[in-house]
Amino acid sequence: MLELEISPVISTARLTLRPLKAADAVRMALLADDPGVGRMTTQMPWPYGVADAERFLRRVRVNDPAREAVFAIDAPKPGLIGAIGFHPSDAGRAELGYWLGRPYWGLGYAAEAVVAALAWARDVWGRRMVMAGHFADNPASGVVLCKAGFLYTGEVQRRWSLARAAVADTRMMVWLA
Structure with a gap:
């Protein structure tokens, strides 16, 4: 059985991917309390306050690191500029999600973080396939995922966005190691 490091740290040329900690709540709330950030995710509410960040951080602390x-x-x-993660999908596959605070959009940070996280998922976590999706009205996220090696599956799902309080067309993608 694969023994996973409980708190891995991944370094890139400009970034560090590290475990989230309780002290991140205030900064996370500051960056995520932007309707443009939340509406491009499925699970983030808007407005997004410190209590929302603390709730998310408590949930992350008890995750099963194998899943x-x-x-x-x-x-x-600046320190924390966003978050990235792999979550189990309804089909039991790992699904990638990420967000960055608006001041850090368009600087290549998202693609750098996604590439590093996928390398960890392949080399340490043992994943050979990862799913992802982006809302159809967020083509920039599609560009990020393509740069990291994701391919479009041709499937469009209707997914709920908490911040939008509505469903949105989601273009599904797959990455194969």
Whole structure:
């Protein structure tokens, strides 16, 4: 059986992916309390406050590391700029999700974090396939996922977005190791 490191740290040229901690709640709330951030995710509410961040951090602390892994995305100066994680899908497959605070959009951080997280998922976690999806009105996320090696499956799912309080077309993608 694969023995997983409970708190892995992944380093890239500009970022560190590390376990989330309780002290991240205030910064997480500051960055995530942006309708443009939340509406591109399925699970983040908007508005997003410290209590929402604390609730998320408590849930992450009790995850089964064999099924779910979530990392803070840190940049050198500001610290936490977002989060990335693998969550079990309804079909039992690992599904990638991520978000970045608006000041860090368009700087290549998302693609760098996704590539690093996928390398960890392949080399340490033993995953050979990861699913992801992006809302059809968020083509920038599709570009990030394509840069990391994801391919479109041709499937479009209708997924609920908590921040939108509505369903949105979600273009599904797959990554194969």
